[in-house]
Amino acid sequence: MEPTFLYGHFIEINLAVALQVIALGFVGGILSGFIGSGGAFFMTPGMMNLGVSGVIAVGSNITHKFGKAMVGSRKHAELGNVDKRLGAFLIFTSFIGIRLAVGINSMLFEGGGDGHGTGGSAAADLYISMVFVCILSVVAISMLADALRTRGDGDSAGPSKGIADFLARHHLPPYIHFKIADVRVSLWILMLVGLATGYLAGTIGVGGFIGVPAMIYVFGVPTAVAAGTELYLAVYMGGFGALNYALQGYVDIRLTMLLYLGSLMGIYVGVYGTKVVKEIMIRVVTGVVILLCVVSRAVAVPAYLRQLGWIDMDPTWDAWFNGASKIMLFVAGFSGCALILYHVLRSYRERLRVEHRLTEARSTA
Amino acid sequence: MKGGTEAGAVAQLPAGESREAWGELPDPHQETAQIVCISRGSLSRGRELAEAFGRKLGYPILSREDLIEAATREGIQVGKLETSMMKPRAFTERLARERDHYLAFSTAFLCDRLLEGPLVYHGRTGHLLLGGVSHVLRVRVVADEEHRIRSAMQTLGLNRTQARRYLSEVEEDRRNWVKAMYGVSWEDVSQYDVIVNVERMNAGNAASALVAMSRLPDFQVTPASRRALDDLHLTARARLALARDPRTGGYGLSVTAHGGAVYVTYLPHDMEVAEDIVRVLEEVGGVRQVRATVAATSILWVQEVFDPASETFKEIVEIARKWSAAVDLVRYSPCEGDGVETRVEELTSPPRGRVESGIEEDQEEPADDGGLRSTVDALALEGRSGGGRSVHGERSGLVTSCCGSARRSLVVLGDLFLGKDPGAKQRMTRELRESIASRMRVPVVTADELRSHYLFGGADILRLVGYLALVVAMFAAVMMNQVTVLRFLSGELFGTGALRMYVAAVAVFLFVPIIAHSYGSVAKALMKLMKME
Numbered sequence: 001m002e003p004t005f006l007y008g009h010f011i012e013i014n015l016a017v018a019l020q021v022i023a024l025g026f027v028g029g030i031l032s033g034f035i036g037s038g039g040a041f042f043m044t045p046g047m048m049n050l051g052v053s054g055v056i057a058v059g060s061n062i063t064h065k066f067g068k069a070m071v072g073s074r075k076h077a078e079l080g081n082v083d084k085r086l087g088a089f090l091i092f093t094s095f096i097g098i099r100l101a102v103g104i105n106s107m108l109f110e111g112g113g114d115g116h117g118t119g120g121s122a123a124a125d126l127y128i129s130m131v132f133v134c135i136l137s138v139v140a141i142s143m144l145a146d147a148l149r150t151r152g153d154g155d156s157a158g159p160s161k162g163i164a165d166f167l168a169r170h171h172l173p174p175y176i177h178f179k180i181a182d183v184r185v186s187l188w189i190l191m192l193v194g195l196a197t198g199y200l201a202g203t204i205g206v207g208g209f210i211g212v213p214a215m216i217y218v219f220g221v222p223t224a225v226a227a228g229t230e231l232y233l234a235v236y237m238g239g240f241g242a243l244n245y246a247l248q249g250y251v252d253i254r255l256t257m258l259l260y261l262g263s264l265m266g267i268y269v270g271v272y273g274t275k276v277v278k279e280i281m282i283r284v285v286t287g288v289v290i291l292l293c294v295v296s297r298a299v300a301v302p303a304y305l306r307q308l309g310w311i312d313m314d315p316t317w318d319a320w321f322n323g324a325s326k327i328m329l330f331v332a333g334f335s336g337c338a339l340i341l342y343h344v345l346r347s348y349r350e351r352l353r354v355e356h357r358l359t360e361a362r363s364t365a
Numbered sequence: 366m367k368g369g370t371e372a373g374a375v376a377q378l379p380a381g382e383s384r385e386a387w388g389e390l391p392d393p394h395q396e397t398a399q400i401v402c403i404s405r406g407s408l409s410r411g412r413e414l415a416e417a418f419g420r421k422l423g424y425p426i427l428s429r430e431d432l433i434e435a436a437t438r439e440g441i442q443v444g445k446l447e448t449s450m451m452k453p454r455a456f457t458e459r460l461a462r463e464r465d466h467y468l469a470f471s472t473a474f475l476c477d478r479l480l481e482g483p484l485v486y487h488g489r490t491g492h493l494l495l496g497g498v499s500h501v502l503r504v505r506v507v508a509d510e511e512h513r514i515r516s517a518m519q520t521l522g523l524n525r526t527q528a529r530r531y532l533s534e535v536e537e538d539r540r541n542w543v544k545a546m547y548g549v550s551w552e553d554v555s556q557y558d559v560i561v562n563v564e565r566m567n568a569g570n571a572a573s574a575l576v577a578m579s580r581l582p583d584f585q586v587t588p589a590s591r592r593a594l595d596d597l598h599l600t601a602r603a604r605l606a607l608a609r610d611p612r613t614g615g616y617g618l619s620v621t622a623h624g625g626a627v628y629v630t631y632l633p634h635d636m637e638v639a640e641d642i643v644r645v646l647e648e649v650g651g652v653r654q655v656r657a658t659v660a661a662t663s664i665l666w667v668q669e670v671f672d673p674a675s676e677t678f679k680e681i682v683e684i685a686r687k688w689s690a691a692v693d694l695v696r697y698s699p700c701e702g703d704g705v706e707t708r709v710e711e712l713t714s715p716p717r718g719r720v721e722s723g724i725e726e727d728q729e730e731p732a733d734d735g736g737l738r739s740t741v742d743a744l745a746l747e748g749r750s751g752g753g754r755s756v757h758g759e760r761s762g763l764v765t766s767c768c769g770s771a772r773r774s775l776v777v778l779g780d781l782f783l784g785k786d787p788g789a790k791q792r793m794t795r796e797l798r799e800s801i802a803s804r805m806r807v808p809v810v811t812a813d814e815l816r817s818h819y820l821f822g823g824a825d826i827l828r829l830v831g832y833l834a835l836v837v838a839m840f841a842a843v844m845m846n847q848v849t850v851l852r853f854l855s856g857e858l859f860g861t862g863a864l865r866m867y868v869a870a871v872a873v874f875l876f877v878p879i880i881a882h883s884y885g886s887v888a889k890a891l892m893k894l895m896k897m898e
Contacts, residue, residue: 067880257840264888
């Protein structure tokens with residue numbers, strides 16, 4: 001089914017679409033709370049499946065991320081988990097990365113495919129989808145490989161330390177010491193990580209997938225400080241990204257608001273899930289869900305290739321590809337969430353049962 | 366032993382069983398020997414000093430190498446553990462279990478040897494394994510870098526640059542190891558009683574000085590230090606038994622022991638291990654009681670006088686239930702001034718009169734513990750007890766004693782500094798709060814703030830209604846005027862030129878935090894109401 005456009009490149013949002021966006025936000029929020037980073041890997045392609053142009057989906061999502069990070073980073077800052085100096089060094093190059101990403105997305109959106117008013121540019125959608133598929137394939141496969149290695153091999157101790165060891169062997173001055181994170185990092189590596197984080201946040205809205213692992217494995221920052229600093233960084237990156245996309249007229253505030261309706265509730269459920277689900281299962285569920293999201297996005301690619309005239313295909317098949325992509329995405333997200341919710345509810349029930357037995361024991365004592 | 370092994374299970378070993386029947390703990394009246402822990406850097410002549418000291422007093426010497434050999438025989442892959450802990454990487458459950466096993470084994474090994482007689486241990490962190498035991502003389506040996514470089518060149522056949530790099534890398538690895546294993550800095554001078562620079566005196570003279578120091582009353586065995594050692598020993602043996610047993614070895618368990626009672630907390634997703642914990646600990650000598658509590662985390666409650674009937678108790682139990690947390694009590698008796706030493710006393714089981722020839726010995730009147738024991742017992746009944754202890758001394762000592770390795774989510778400061786004026790009391794509580802927050806990096810609240818922060822109350826209802834109305838108004842305004850909003854966002858509602866897009870962008874930039882904060886507050890209040898925040 002082709003989307004209906006209400007004004008310019010903004011789709012019409014009726015009750016059904018609104019409920020789907022809220023559901024996307026809820027699932028994205030649960031996954032975000034569960035994984036501790038992101039959620040955009042589900043929400044961005046989900047909105048694209050609803051007919052939202054890739055650029056608008058990314059613009060609205062990065063705006064959503066801005067507000068969400070503002071709420072969350074305050075808590076981390078109170079706990080002393082934010083290395084503001086490290087964040088400040090990363091912010092500068094991340095802004096360059098975001099500018100680069102917004103520039104490429106806008107250029108492709110305005111220059112390729114069907115253009116304004118017809119559901120967005122196929123060139124931009126294809127570009128966003130390809131970056132999404134490439135980056136998140138690596139993330140998902142690493143997570144799954146790591147989880148399987150941990151389960152199978154007794155001496156495994158987390159993801160590869162190859163990068164950290166490689167960098168430690170090379171002297172790359174100047175080095176900067178960060179007191180809260182208690183690490184010493186080469187300025188060049190900092191700039192590179194900031195650039196990559198900003199570029200990915202601006203292109204697909206998932207900078208955290210690069211920023212957090214980079215801080216932990218490349219810089220050697222403690223996990224809690226990496227998560228807190230990334231959230232602090234996300235406030236600025238999200239704000240800068242939101243400003244840039246809004247300047248181009250690519251932020252749909254309605255989508256952002258609807259995403260909040262689901263995501264801010266979902267986060268609590270996801271975080272609760274981490275208490276009652278084993279670490280190995282958290283990694284497996286996350287890896288599988290991300291991998292299915294990647295496959296789902298890949299399924300949508302032939303339609304964009306057809307729209308660009310790069311392959312010869314019956315235009316009616318576009319709807320089938322898009323439909324299959326949408327179903328796969330929703331199945332991935334909802335089954336992941338169902339698993340989390342199952343554990344949350346089981347634990348909740350168990351808690352009540354234990355309390356009941358303790359009350360009984362007290363009354364008989 | 367009772368079979369109740371649900372969350373909060375309390376298992377009491379048979380009352381008729383004698384202490385000896387359950388374990389290898391020696392007679393409590395037996396004199397415990399002194400231990401000297403020498404922490405040495407690479408090629409810093411620590412071994413030489415340890416041997417000189419041992420010769421002077423006739424104490425046997427135990428080295429880190431002996432400990433590692435025993436740990437390897439135990440089946441712990443110490444080399445692999447060291448490599449994993451020294452590098453920046455994710456701290457996996459598997460690695461955490463290996464670390465727990467190693468720490469339990471090392472502590473039990475040292476305590477076992479110490480119970481056989483006095484001892485000189487030289488290695489890296491023996492003093493950290495025996496934390497809380499006051500009759501440990503903690504010595505750090507340092508040597509001039511130039512001397513160490515020359516030693517490395519001679520012993521390892523390296524050139525000057527290689528020797529310097531070798532020493533720097535070894536030191537870095539050791540720093541990382543200590544940080545990862547114990548969460549403290551190896552070079553922090555406050556960890557040691559004395560630092561000896563062997564460049565300035567020979568090993569024999571340094572040993573003589575240490576012999577004199579070891580004879581000071583501060584480093585002699587006292588009933589309190591003996592109890593602390595017994596508790597540490599029992600904790601280590603209980604932990605080791607749990608780590609060795611295949612039924613419990615793979616679980617993340619937190620273990621502490623006080624006066625024969627062993628408190629074990631396990632995570633909510635490990636409910637199935639509860640019964641096995643009790644079965645495994647039945648076999649450990651010296652265990653009189655096992656208290657297994659389901660807890661994802663713990664809450665630390667610091668107060669001068671506890672009362673299980675108080676409102677604060679009810680509120681903390683409510684929060685602990687909601688979070689699946691154990692509650693750890695610290696009774697603080699402030700005592701400020703120069704030369705005041707901080708004294709930490711773990712809560713022990715009630716003293717039992719020994720039955721001899723049918724006549725029960727007179728029992729001493731139990732000391733006033735400020736309601737600590739009754740509150741711990743009340744918490745145990747709720748399945749939320751994480752143990753208790755008393756801290757007497759300066760605030761800095763309290764802060765240090767609070768910063769253990771337990772996972773904590775909250776620190777609650779109850780009524781403190783009771784003897785002070787209200788103004789001073791408020792200021793001192795605020796200062797204590799800041800110190801604890803900066804050291805532990807967890808939220809620290811006063812008892813008065815518990816309800817407003819973590820429990821649903823009247824203020825939350827007002828907040829929920831107010832923010833909900835605001836959110837509804839904002840959604841209505843946007844959704845009922847979609848075309849106008851979209852025209853504004855596209856810069857086509859008014860004016861011409863670049864300025865109109867800037868206005869739209871700034872409006873988005875300002876509006877988004879407002880909606881996020883407003884709806885975030887609604888979501889938080891709702892989750893609080895459902896006890897899921």
